[in-house]
Amino acid sequence: MAAISLLAKDVREHRMAALFLLAGSVGVVLLLLAQNRAAAYSMSSFxxxxxxxxxxLPLITLIVGNRLIVREYLSGTRQFVEALPVGQNLPLLLKYATGLIYLELVAIVMVLLAAQAAGFADDVTLDYLLLIIGKTAVMVWLYWSIVFCFSLCGYLRLALYLVTAAIVALLAFYPGINTDAVPPFALMDDQLFVFERDLIPWFDLTGTAVLAFCFTAAGFLLTRIGEGSVVERLAxxxxxxxxxxxxxxxAAGLAVWSTLLERNQRQAIEFSSQQVIRLDDPFVSVLYADETYRASAAALAKRNSDSLIALQASLGLARIPDVRLVLAPSxxxxxxxxxxxxxxxxTANWLEHDSYDDAILDSVILHGVLSAQTGGRAMFEPYHWVLDGFTRWWVEQGTQPVRSEHRNELTARALWVLDTDPLAVDLVSRWQLTADRFSYPSAESLAWSVMSYLEHTEGRSAVLSLALEFLTTPVRPTVLGTVTDRQAGVAQRIDRATGMSPDMLFSGWRSWLDNQRTEAGIVSLRxxxxxxxxxxxxxxxxxxxxRLEASYTAQAGIERPEVYASGLNGSCILKHDYIGPFDTEFEVADDYQDEADCQVGVVVHSIGSVYSPGDRVFIALDFEGPDFHQPLRLHAERLTVR
Amino acid sequence: MTDVSTPPNRGSAATVPVGTVLSLRDIRKSFGSLNVLDGLNLAVYPGEVFGFLGRNGAGKSTAIRLIMGITRSDSGQINVFGQPLQDDVVGIRQRIGYVAQDQNMYPWMTPRVLARFVRGFYPRWDEQRYWSLVNDFELPAKRRIGTFSGGMKAKLALTVALATRPELLILDEPTAGMDPVARREFLDLVREQTQRDGATTFFSTHLIDEIEAVAERIAIVESGQTVYDGALDPLRNSVNRWSIPMSLYVPGALPGNFALDSLRVLSEGERQGRWHMTLQFSETTLATTEIVLNDGWRHDVMSLEDVFIALVSNA
Known part of the structure; x- marks a missing residue:
C-alpha cells in the first residue's frame, strides 16, 4: 500500500509534465522523421x-531528475516522507524505478517510430530493431543513473554537471584521445550505433551498463553516508x-582546456616537396613527384584554378576551400x-586522360569543393542530385560550350537509365536508389541533363540560382538557425530557384530529353x-x-541472343565487395571482380565465395567497352549471404 | 561550588522502566566529533502527556529522530510499545502519530489529496476522524497547502497525526514560529484532543509555559543527557533559591543546616548587593528534612522557568 501511495503521489505530481515531455519528444521525432522522408536512402531514420x-534525451533526463529527486530534497518534503511508516530505501528506490521506466518508455517509443519510418528504405529485422532498442536502453540507463546520482548532491549538482560536460567534451573532441573503444562513446559511434546490425557490441554495452550501475550505486550509497547527513548538507x-x-x-578547467587545445592544434596538410605547383586565391596545389610530369600538373592546376575563380565569381562565394592534388602515375x-x-x-592519375576523363576528374574536384563549402550538407540525399548535376554541368559548360562528344555520351547514358527505370525521373527522393542501381556516372548524367535542360529553357542564371539555393549554405550552427532553414523544403527551394515546381521541372526535362533520342550521335551510342x-x-x-553465380539474359526482341551477346564490343564484369552492416551509399570498387565475355543462357560468372553466411555483399554486373568512358551497370543488388 | 555525585531525579541507565510506552536507555549519538546525545535516559508511561524540555541544540530533535527510527543510535536501547525499535521500525511508526517541527508537507497538495496520500501508510487510518478534525480546525479542504499559514500547517499535521489513531503521539516543537495566539490555540487543541483520545503524548519543546500547559511529567535534556526526569511539582519543590545581604554573608556558608551529600548547588553568586544560592534537593531529603534557615537568609520565589534555567545552566 505504501509503495502504491508513493507511486500514485509521484504520478499525480508529475503526470502533466510527463505527458508534455513525452508528447514533445514524439513531436520532435515525428517532425525529424517527416523531414527525413525525402532522404530515406541517404540517412537512416535510426x-x-x-x-x-x-x-x-539528456535534457529530458535532467528535467525528470529535477522534478522527481532534486525538488524532493531541496524543498524538504523528503523529511515528511522519511517520517512515514515506510522502509528507508523504498521511496528513493521507487523514484529511481519510476524515472528509469518513464525515460525508457520515451526512448523506446522514439525507436519504434524511427523503425516504422526506416522500414520504407531498409530491411528492419527484429534482431536489428532489438539491437537498437538495447543500445538505446543502456544509454538511457546511464543518463538516468548520472542524473540520479547528481540530483542527490543538491546545489553541488550544477558544478558536477559542468565538470561532467567538460570531461565528455574533452574525451569526445580532444584530438589526442581515441574514444573508439571506450564505452559509452563507442556505443554512440555515429556509424556503428545506427548501421551495426549483425554484431552485438557486448563490450560497449557491458561497459556502459557497468558505468550506469556505478552511478546508481554511488547515488544510493550517498544517501546512506552519515545516515543521509551528507545528502542533507548538500541540499x-x-x-x-x-x-x-x-x-x-x-577557471582552472578552462585554463587546462585551452592549453590542451593549443598544444594539439591541427596543422593543415601541406606539401613539403619541391615538385609542387602552387596557385593562390583560390589555393590549388598539385604534387607531381617527377619533373617529367610538371607540364601536366601545371595545366591541371591552371585549369582548375580558372574554373574555381569563375565559380567563385558566379556564385559569390567568399572563400573557396583549399584544393590539393597528388599525381599517382601507377x-x-x-x-x-x-x-x-x-x-x-x-589522388589520381590524369596522365592518360582524354578530355572526357579530365571532365570526370574536374567534376570530382568541384564536387569536393562544394561539399566542403556546405560542411557535407550537399551530400545529403535531396541535395545530392543538384551537387552531382551542377558540378558536371559547370565542368562541361560552365565556362565554355559543351563538347558534342561529351554531350552525346552523357545524354545517351541518361536516356538509357530512364528507359530502363522510368522511376529514376524522381531525382529528389530516388537519387540513392538510382546511383545504387546504375552507378554514380549514370546518375550524374541524369542530373547533368536536368541542368542542361534548365540552361536551355531558363538560361544559365537558373542553374546558378539552383546551385546558390542548394550548394552554398552550410548547416546552420544553431538549433534556431536549423529550424528556420528547414522551413523551406526541397520543392520550395526548387521553385524559388527555377520558378518551376519539381513536377514541372522534371516532366519538362523528360520531354526535352526524349526529343534528343533521335539525334544521330546519340542513337549511335545508345x-x-x-x-x-x-x-x-x-x-x-x-x-x-x-559460390556467387551470375548470368545474363537478352532483352525481348533480340533475335539470336547468343550471337548478339558474343558480338558485343566489351566485357561483362562481376564486381563484388563486402558492405558490412552499414546500409549506406556504396560504390563498389574494382578490387574484387570477375571479367568474362558476355554470354546469355549460361552462368557467366561463378566464383568461390569469400563471404560467410550473414555477410552483406554488394554485387554489380557492369559492361565495359570502348564506346563509353565509364562502365554501364546492367544489374546491382545488395545481397545477404545465407 | 559544591556538587553531589548522583544528582536527585536524574534518569539512570540502571533503572529499567517497566510498562513503558517508550523508553530510552543510555542512548549515545554523535555526528563526527560532535556528541549530540551522551547517555540519554527517559521513560514515557501509557496515557500520560510527557514534556520533553531542553534548550535549542540540547539534542531533542535528534532524540526524536532516533525514536522515529529515522536515524540509528550509536549505542543504547530504544524500546517502543515494549519492543526494541529496530525490530520493526515500520510497524512501530504505524502506531505513532508524528508532528514535526517543520511542516514539510507537499505544497501542491490539498488536505483532500494529502489524506489520499497518507492513508496508504497507516492501516488504522480514520477517514471520518480526519475530516471531522479538518472541519473542527476550519482547514480549507480544497486549498493548496503551500498557501497555508504556519499555524494552519501545524493544525493539519496534528490532524493527520490524530487520524492515524496513534497509540503514541509525538510532537516535536510543533508551535515553533507561531504567534502567541496561534500557539495558545494549538496547545488547547492538543490538550483537548489528547484528553479525548487518551493517547500517550510526547511533547518536545524549549518553552516552559507550553510544558506547564500540557505536560504531567517531564524530562529535561541538556548536552545530550537527562538532567531531570519526573513530575512537575517535585521539580518545582526540589529547586530553591535563597539570598543573604553581602554584609552578612560568610563564604562557604549554606542557607540552612543541610548535609552536603543531599543537595546539589546549581548556582551561587552576588547580585544587587546580595549573595544568591540555588540548591537542588533529592526527593528523599525533601520528604525527610525540614528546612530551617540560618540567620539573614531569605527564600526567593522561583518560577518553573527559573528552575529550568538553573538546571540546564548547571548541567
Whole structure:
C-alpha cells in the first residue's frame, strides 16, 4: 500500500509534465522523421534516435531528475516522507524505478517510430530493431543513473554537471584521445550505433551498463553516508565560499582546456616537396613527384584554378576551400581517391586522360569543393542530385560550350537509365536508389541533363540560382538557425530557384530529353549499350562451399541472343565487395571482380565465395567497352549471404 | 561550588522502566566529533502527556529522530510499545502519530489529496476522524497547502497525526514560529484532543509555559543527557533559591543546616548587593528534612522557568 501511495503521489505530481515531455519528444521525432522522408536512402531514420540520445534525451533526463529527486530534497518534503511508516530505501528506490521506466518508455517509443519510418528504405529485422532498442536502453540507463546520482548532491549538482560536460567534451573532441573503444562513446559511434546490425557490441554495452550501475550505486550509497547527513548538507544552499571554490575550479578547467587545445592544434596538410605547383586565391596545389610530369600538373592546376575563380565569381562565394592534388602515375586513370576532411584532397592519375576523363576528374574536384563549402550538407540525399548535376554541368559548360562528344555520351547514358527505370525521373527522393542501381556516372548524367535542360529553357542564371539555393549554405550552427532553414523544403527551394515546381521541372526535362533520342550521335551510342540484364544467385555446392553465380539474359526482341551477346564490343564484369552492416551509399570498387565475355543462357560468372553466411555483399554486373568512358551497370543488388 | 555525585531525579541507565510506552536507555549519538546525545535516559508511561524540555541544540530533535527510527543510535536501547525499535521500525511508526517541527508537507497538495496520500501508510487510518478534525480546525479542504499559514500547517499535521489513531503521539516543537495566539490555540487543541483520545503524548519543546500547559511529567535534556526526569511539582519543590545581604554573608556558608551529600548547588553568586544560592534537593531529603534557615537568609520565589534555567545552566 505504501509503495502504491508513493507511486500514485509521484504520478499525480508529475503526470502533466510527463505527458508534455513525452508528447514533445514524439513531436520532435515525428517532425525529424517527416523531414527525413525525402532522404530515406541517404540517412537512416535510426540516426534520429542517435541524435535524440545525444541532444534532447539528456535534457529530458535532467528535467525528470529535477522534478522527481532534486525538488524532493531541496524543498524538504523528503523529511515528511522519511517520517512515514515506510522502509528507508523504498521511496528513493521507487523514484529511481519510476524515472528509469518513464525515460525508457520515451526512448523506446522514439525507436519504434524511427523503425516504422526506416522500414520504407531498409530491411528492419527484429534482431536489428532489438539491437537498437538495447543500445538505446543502456544509454538511457546511464543518463538516468548520472542524473540520479547528481540530483542527490543538491546545489553541488550544477558544478558536477559542468565538470561532467567538460570531461565528455574533452574525451569526445580532444584530438589526442581515441574514444573508439571506450564505452559509452563507442556505443554512440555515429556509424556503428545506427548501421551495426549483425554484431552485438557486448563490450560497449557491458561497459556502459557497468558505468550506469556505478552511478546508481554511488547515488544510493550517498544517501546512506552519515545516515543521509551528507545528502542533507548538500541540499542546503551553497555558501559564498562554495561559489568561490567552484569559480576557481571552473577557471582552472578552462585554463587546462585551452592549453590542451593549443598544444594539439591541427596543422593543415601541406606539401613539403619541391615538385609542387602552387596557385593562390583560390589555393590549388598539385604534387607531381617527377619533373617529367610538371607540364601536366601545371595545366591541371591552371585549369582548375580558372574554373574555381569563375565559380567563385558566379556564385559569390567568399572563400573557396583549399584544393590539393597528388599525381599517382601507377593508378588506373579512373581510380580517384577523394577526401574532404581538410579542404579537398585528391589522388589520381590524369596522365592518360582524354578530355572526357579530365571532365570526370574536374567534376570530382568541384564536387569536393562544394561539399566542403556546405560542411557535407550537399551530400545529403535531396541535395545530392543538384551537387552531382551542377558540378558536371559547370565542368562541361560552365565556362565554355559543351563538347558534342561529351554531350552525346552523357545524354545517351541518361536516356538509357530512364528507359530502363522510368522511376529514376524522381531525382529528389530516388537519387540513392538510382546511383545504387546504375552507378554514380549514370546518375550524374541524369542530373547533368536536368541542368542542361534548365540552361536551355531558363538560361544559365537558373542553374546558378539552383546551385546558390542548394550548394552554398552550410548547416546552420544553431538549433534556431536549423529550424528556420528547414522551413523551406526541397520543392520550395526548387521553385524559388527555377520558378518551376519539381513536377514541372522534371516532366519538362523528360520531354526535352526524349526529343534528343533521335539525334544521330546519340542513337549511335545508345545502340552500343548492351540490351542485357543480369541476375545473381547465392548458392552452396555439394561440399558446402558458397559460390556467387551470375548470368545474363537478352532483352525481348533480340533475335539470336547468343550471337548478339558474343558480338558485343566489351566485357561483362562481376564486381563484388563486402558492405558490412552499414546500409549506406556504396560504390563498389574494382578490387574484387570477375571479367568474362558476355554470354546469355549460361552462368557467366561463378566464383568461390569469400563471404560467410550473414555477410552483406554488394554485387554489380557492369559492361565495359570502348564506346563509353565509364562502365554501364546492367544489374546491382545488395545481397545477404545465407 | 559544591556538587553531589548522583544528582536527585536524574534518569539512570540502571533503572529499567517497566510498562513503558517508550523508553530510552543510555542512548549515545554523535555526528563526527560532535556528541549530540551522551547517555540519554527517559521513560514515557501509557496515557500520560510527557514534556520533553531542553534548550535549542540540547539534542531533542535528534532524540526524536532516533525514536522515529529515522536515524540509528550509536549505542543504547530504544524500546517502543515494549519492543526494541529496530525490530520493526515500520510497524512501530504505524502506531505513532508524528508532528514535526517543520511542516514539510507537499505544497501542491490539498488536505483532500494529502489524506489520499497518507492513508496508504497507516492501516488504522480514520477517514471520518480526519475530516471531522479538518472541519473542527476550519482547514480549507480544497486549498493548496503551500498557501497555508504556519499555524494552519501545524493544525493539519496534528490532524493527520490524530487520524492515524496513534497509540503514541509525538510532537516535536510543533508551535515553533507561531504567534502567541496561534500557539495558545494549538496547545488547547492538543490538550483537548489528547484528553479525548487518551493517547500517550510526547511533547518536545524549549518553552516552559507550553510544558506547564500540557505536560504531567517531564524530562529535561541538556548536552545530550537527562538532567531531570519526573513530575512537575517535585521539580518545582526540589529547586530553591535563597539570598543573604553581602554584609552578612560568610563564604562557604549554606542557607540552612543541610548535609552536603543531599543537595546539589546549581548556582551561587552576588547580585544587587546580595549573595544568591540555588540548591537542588533529592526527593528523599525533601520528604525527610525540614528546612530551617540560618540567620539573614531569605527564600526567593522561583518560577518553573527559573528552575529550568538553573538546571540546564548547571548541567
Amino acid at each position: 540516426e534520429i534516435v542517435r541524435f535524440a540520445l545525444i541532444s534532447f 542546503k544552499p551553497m555558501t559564498r565560499r562554495d561559489y568561490v571554490a567552484l569559480g576557481v575550479l571552473a 593508378r588506373d586513370k579512373h581510380d580517384i581517391d577523394y577526401a574532404t576532411a581538410d579542404g579537398v584532397f585528391i 545502340d552500343r549499350i548492351p540490351a542485357l540484364s543480369g541476375s545473381v544467385t547465392s548458392v552452396s555446392d555439394e561440399s558446402g562451399v558458397h
